[in-house]
Amino acid sequence: MKLLLIEDDEKTADYVSRGLRELGHACDRIGNGVDGLAAALGDVHDAIILDRNLPQLDGLAVLRALRAQGDRTPVLLLSAMGQVDDRVAGLRAGGDDYLAKPFSFQELIARLEAITRRRADDRTGNAQIRVGGLTLDLLSRIASRGGRRIELSNKEFQLLEYLMRHEGQVVTRTMLTEAIWDYDFSPGTNVIDVHVSRLRSKIDGENEPGMISTIRGAGYRLDAV
Amino acid sequence: MRFSPPALFRSAALSGALWITLIALVTTSLALTVQYVQTARLLEARTRALVNDEAASLVSRYRAAGLSGIAQAIRREVEVPRINEFLYLLATPGGRPLVGNLAEWPSAVDHPGYHRFETEVFSASAPVRESAIEARAVLLPDGFRLLVGNLSDESIVLQDRYFSALIWSLLATGLLGLALGFWYSRRGLAFLRAASDAGERFLRGKLDERLPAPDRGDEYDRLAATINRTFEEIERLIGSLRAATDGLAHDLKTPITRIRARLELAEMQQADAEELHAVIAECRDDLDAILRLILDVLELAHAEAIADIPRELVQLDHLLQEAVELYQPLAEDRGVGIEVTLVPVALAGSRSLLARMAANLLDNAIKHSPKGETVRVDLTVQDGAATLTIADRGPGIAETQRERALQRFTQLDASRSQPGSGLGLSIVAAAARVHNAQVVLTDNEPGLNVRVLFPETETA
Numbered sequence: 001m002k003l004l005l006i007e008d009d010e011k012t013a014d015y016v017s018r019g020l021r022e023l024g025h026a027c028d029r030i031g032n033g034v035d036g037l038a039a040a041l042g043d044v045h046d047a048i049i050l051d052r053n054l055p056q057l058d059g060l061a062v063l064r065a066l067r068a069q070g071d072r073t074p075v076l077l078l079s080a081m082g083q084v085d086d087r088v089a090g091l092r093a094g095g096d097d098y099l100a101k102p103f104s105f106q107e108l109i110a111r112l113e114a115i116t117r118r119r120a121d122d123r124t125g126n127a128q129i130r131v132g133g134l135t136l137d138l139l140s141r142i143a144s145r146g147g148r149r150i151e152l153s154n155k156e157f158q159l160l161e162y163l164m165r166h167e168g169q170v171v172t173r174t175m176l177t178e179a180i181w182d183y184d185f186s187p188g189t190n191v192i193d194v195h196v197s198r199l200r201s202k203i204d205g206e207n208e209p210g211m212i213s214t215i216r217g218a219g220y221r222l223d224a225v
Numbered sequence: 226m227r228f229s230p231p232a233l234f235r236s237a238a239l240s241g242a243l244w245i246t247l248i249a250l251v252t253t254s255l256a257l258t259v260q261y262v263q264t265a266r267l268l269e270a271r272t273r274a275l276v277n278d279e280a281a282s283l284v285s286r287y288r289a290a291g292l293s294g295i296a297q298a299i300r301r302e303v304e305v306p307r308i309n310e311f312l313y314l315l316a317t318p319g320g321r322p323l324v325g326n327l328a329e330w331p332s333a334v335d336h337p338g339y340h341r342f343e344t345e346v347f348s349a350s351a352p353v354r355e356s357a358i359e360a361r362a363v364l365l366p367d368g369f370r371l372l373v374g375n376l377s378d379e380s381i382v383l384q385d386r387y388f389s390a391l392i393w394s395l396l397a398t399g400l401l402g403l404a405l406g407f408w409y410s411r412r413g414l415a416f417l418r419a420a421s422d423a424g425e426r427f428l429r430g431k432l433d434e435r436l437p438a439p440d441r442g443d444e445y446d447r448l449a450a451t452i453n454r455t456f457e458e459i460e461r462l463i464g465s466l467r468a469a470t471d472g473l474a475h476d477l478k479t480p481i482t483r484i485r486a487r488l489e490l491a492e493m494q495q496a497d498a499e500e501l502h503a504v505i506a507e508c509r510d511d512l513d514a515i516l517r518l519i520l521d522v523l524e525l526a527h528a529e530a531i532a533d534i535p536r537e538l539v540q541l542d543h544l545l546q547e548a549v550e551l552y553q554p555l556a557e558d559r560g561v562g563i564e565v566t567l568v569p570v571a572l573a574g575s576r577s578l579l580a581r582m583a584a585n586l587l588d589n590a591i592k593h594s595p596k597g598e599t600v601r602v603d604l605t606v607q608d609g610a611a612t613l614t615i616a617d618r619g620p621g622i623a624e625t626q627r628e629r630a631l632q633r634f635t636q637l638d639a640s641r642s643q644p645g646s647g648l649g650l651s652i653v654a655a656a657a658r659v660h661n662a663q664v665v666l667t668d669n670e671p672g673l674n675v676r677v678l679f680p681e682t683e684t685a
Binding site (some may be wrong): 100102104108153155181183184185186190191194195198217218 | 480509510513516519520524547550551552554557558577580581584588662
């Protein structure tokens with residue numbers, strides 16, 4: 001991916017851009033809002049990582065200007081303090097996702113992949129999602145694998161839908177709590193793990209290979225098998 | 226050293242007193258002067274009427290009996306002493322006196338009309354004296370001059386009295402005003418001085434400093450109460466900040482030391498790839514815990530710092546139901562049941578903070594519940610006020626420790642072995658405070674019973 005990082009904090013920018021390059025992504029770095037907006041409008045990127053507090057022109061202003069120009073590049077906002085109000089303001093201004101500092105690099109990668117993929121997804125307004133042998137019918141709300149019907153609770157259905165929509169990508173626990181429970185904090189202990197392991201036991205029948213793998217230190221990934 | 230006048234002269238009390246005195250002085254002088262001018266005018270008008278009257282009767286005498294007639298009339302008047310003493314002088318056109326009780330034509334009177342002058346007067350009733358005269362000069366048809374006057378000593382007396390009255394009353398007003406003004410200003414300023422002094426001491430670190438607030442119910446009292454509340458709030462925040470810093474340092478030290486030890490050990494033992502992988506995984510878990518702790522601290526700081534959160538209408542029973550659904554599988558895995566009784570409650574608040582509160586309480590209750598026991602979640606409404614109760618059958622919290630459990634970073638000794646940042650209940654307390662709710666911890670016999678009492682006004 002070709003990414004644009006607009007962040008004035010040297011250390012964060014260093015750490016993020018180094019990590020992205022190590023993963024094989026191209027990453028342009030800009031340290032202020034005005035140049036950042038120019039770079040965003042002047043070049044095509046797969047996604048933009050935009051800090052909220054920037055010198056000259058703050059992140060939200062950059063984002064609004066970008067959207068006003070009709071630019072639909074996915075934007076991941078970064079901020080020092082991730083509270084609901086900030087989050088809502090960021091998403092309302094046209095951001096695709098929001099990540100509060102301090103964050104782990106894994107979280108950043110997972111979210112970047114999610115927002116760049118989401119766009120491809122949006123265009124297909126299918127009532128059915130398929131991953132390998134797994135089928136999810138969004139209208140009748142029926143899940144099945146290889147013709148075998150799977151009984152899921154409401155939350156489990158949402159969980160599976162989210163994982164299937166992000167097939168092959170790492171999805172973090174926070175992403176799941178945000179998307180399915182609409183919590184802007186991560187609940188204690190290992191609640192999400194318990195939900196995922198229940199879901200796993202339901203979709204993987206006897207002798208069927210496991211579709212959801214746990215990625216240590218990051219989250220989960222659903223793959224077609 | 227810079228020159229500075231003595232404290233008394235710099236004090237606002239003195240300048241306040243001086244202003245009050247000045248105003249009193251100006252008012253008094255104005256009142257006295259107006260009265261003086263009016264009285265003087267009245268007296269003058271009366272004297273002039275008398276003089277006019279007398280002059281007119283002499284002129285008519287002159288018209289009837291000529292110069293000798295008027296001279297005779299004047300002589301007669303002068304010889305007989307009267308209560309109302311008049312001055313007369315009939316003089317030749319050149320100014321030489323013919324008859325009257327004035328020795329010579331006054332030089333001040335050089336044309337007909339009213340005049341006011343001072344001269345020596347001989348009279349029957351009193352020895353020679355300098356007197357003020359109010360007189361009218363008349364030019365008779367044949368060039369002779371007539372002067373009729375009256376002593377206007379009254380106006381001099383009036384003037385004297387005016388001046389002495391002015392001096393005395395100004396003196397009295399001045400002294401009294403100064404004294405009263407000083408006393409009055411001091412009363413307010415004593416308060417300001419006390420407030421400044423208390424503020425100084427507070428700034429120097431004496432955080433329990435408070436202003437005395439005698440219960441008079443006036444503006445000073447209100448100000449004192451506001452300042453005291455501000456001091457209290459600052460003391461509370463600094464206290465919690467101190468506890469937070471200490472607690473944070475303590476809680477970070479443990480996992481960081483562990484990470485360091487593991488890395489050093491791995492280095493020393495020249496571990497192989499598989500062992501290194503295990504070390505990395507363990508370190509990552511510890512780092513995740515640290516990150517989580519930091520996020521919790523930030524969250525708590527945010528909840529404590531906000532006075533006014535964006536409020537929306539939150540369906541509390543739905544929110545609790547969702548939280549229970551989130552924790553149900555975890556509880557089942559641990560062999561703990563959850564019993565839920567909810568009534569519909571909607572309240573204006575922060576969904577995020579309320580969800581956090583519910584999640585933390587559930588998390589705590591399930592974590593501390595022994596296998597086979599049940600966690601009770603109840604939402605009730607009485608008299609329009611909602612109460613959320615979450616009770617477990619765990620070890621509970623000793624009565625003496627309950628207060629502390631709601632403060633920051635007090636992982637109680639009993640729960641030290643359990644995972645968690647120790648901020649769970651603190652965040653609950655902070656979220657409750659934002660919603661003007663009260664958190665009450667009681668014994669569930671056995672276990673912990675946490676009640677969150679929402680005020681009536683917060684319940685929609």
